[in-house]
Amino acid sequence: MSYRSTMSGRATFAGLLRAEWTKLRSVRRWALALGALVVLTVLVALLSAAGSNRVRSDDGGGGGQPAVVDNSVQDGGAFTHRTLTGDGTAQAQVTAQDASHEWAKAGLMLRAGEAHGSPYAALVVTPGHGVRLVSTVDDEIAGGTGGAPRWLKLERAGPTVTGYESADGTDWRQVGSVQLDDLPRDVLVGVYAGSAQRVEVVRQFGGESVDGRMTTGRATFAQVTVTGEGTDEWRTRDGEPADVAGQVTLTGEGDLGPDLFAEDVTNMTLTGILVGLIAVVAVAVLFVTAEYRRGMILTTFAATPRRGRVLAAKAVVLGGATLVAGTVAALTAYLIATPILASKGMPTRSLGDPEVLRAVLGTGPMVAAIALFSLGVAALFRRSTPAIAVVLLLLLVPQIVATGLPVAAAVWLDRLTPAAGFAIQQTVTRYDTAIDPLPGFAVLCCYAAVVLALAAWRLRRRDA
Incomplete structure (x- = not known):
């Protein structure tokens, strides 16, 4: 009996995963939004690379082609x-x-x-x-x-x-x-x-x-x-x-x-993620709130009374989809923009560099963590507009406001908000670096875990 119950539970959750995946891929604008993450990230990287210019160093060059040196x-x-x-x-x-x-x-x-x-x-x-x-x-x-x-x-x-x-x-x-x-x-x-x-x-x-x-x-x-x-x-x-x-x-x-004032060229190729994240946040929020708005959530909960499992299935499906989309976006942006930047004399670094590899491949998990954070906020608010506003406020405003604050205040703003997760993309330590890459990513993951836990607790204690 115990074995059958375990297998039945696994099959039920597998069915939930299939159902949530069907929902995600069947809404065309959601699929387009995830595609927009890739397109916008690459487009911003191209525009940034095309507009960059730097005088080459004369160290070590030959044949009229001076070498580019590490500006960090x-x-x-x-x-x-x-x-x-x-x-x-x-x-x-x-x-x-x-x-x-x-x-x-x-x-x-x-x-x-x-x-x-x-x-x-x-x-x-x-x-x-x-x-x-x-x-x-x-x-x-x-x-x-x-x-x-x-x-x-x-x-x-x-x-x-x-x-x-x-x-x-x-x-x-x-x-x-x-x-x-x-x-x-x-x-x-x-x-x-x-x-x-x-x-x-x-x-x-x-x-x-x-x-x-x-x-x-x-x-x-x-x-x-x-x-x-x-x-x-x-x-x-x-x-x-x-x-x-x-x-x-x-x-x-x-x-x-x-050089504490050096440009982080690798991070420059990944800044388009900030624009693409708007689409990701919107999809993550609507993945929950659309069912509340249309009343479909009642059917979902009637079929699966254990509401926490529904939220877990949504998190797995959304996290996987955004992980893939974020990784493809970052890798494509880096591979396309880096040769352009190198041709303009910018001090680019190879993907084989451990810090560069972490920044590029770490962007996918960062995007997934932000999507899960957005999912949890949406499950708490159950309304699209306030949920999207709260997520974007916590993620993007610190990136804009921090540069207008004293360095000490800006550092703590970055450390204490989900925006700390963007540290996973940094490859150069600057005078205003707030937090190291992995601890910064851990802060973002903690926000996502706490919000999802609160959302699961509230789902079990509140009517749909």
Whole structure:
């Protein structure tokens, strides 16, 4: 008896799924609305790509076709270096440094190669924040306070790079160590000078403008030495021969580290989802409210008295359909818009990049979660207009209003509303990033789960 009851329950739910799928696909405008999600997403991506333009970087290009570099990483400044083979030590005294910016940097750097974004570790002195050990793999490690003059030393032992500082070149204090995995045997090591941009951000409702002004760092070094195997030939970043005997002065623009004001180009290709979501929300709401308006819900509940199962069947069918539509929309938009953006010199990234893959393929689950959230709200309100208004208010208004608020307020608005789910599409960490991708998606899922649970509870306790 228990086995038969279980099988009967499964068959009943399977029948519910078939019934709800029939409802969804038989209403032509609902099917067209899901198709509109794909069309609108791709269309907006194309328009955005066609209107974008960027001057190409000259790093690493050849044959009149300069390379496009990763704009999420800053890798500027002057670097005079030689080759170090295997383990070794670099040492220098920063005798003077211009206060071009509180985060201007002057010191020693060891890096895997000349390419933009190559793994590096740098021990630098700054005018406003003392000594810092910075790298591509770890957060900054703070050393002593105060600026130049200061002695600095970098030691390499396999993949480990350790920084030391001294006031007199005799008594050394360890600043910290970083682990640079896959560091090649031959690396570049030398003296570095750079200075960060002065950035002015104007935030207004619906958008922002970022204006950056370059500053020029200037530093003087003395007693520059490198011990270990390798060439004794010193060169600048431009490949010109350099002499570090005696005193050497470097002048450079640009900084090291993540660019907190970079454009998220991958996210740009997916912004059309915001427009397409209006159609998805409308379908999700009408999937419930249309039955209430026409009185068909009475027939449904008469056939299936366990109302929670009806809501569950609607959620499974709607979630599956929107998952597929959202994934197709995002993947198509990315594949079509990315080559156009690349041809215009925008710093595009491959779909094989884990962050890009997560952003593109994560869009489908995000769309499905928003559809389920809308379904739950519709089941609570039972009327189309207020349900659609509430969902769009919670999803889209934060995206518009946040840019007109102070950053701290905008961050909390994004974190606490279902709009946090859009974080799944971000691939660049910016100054105004509110929440990481997976926690943001989790916030959206929590909203959907809570609303659906409330809707199921209310269905069981209220007449149709």
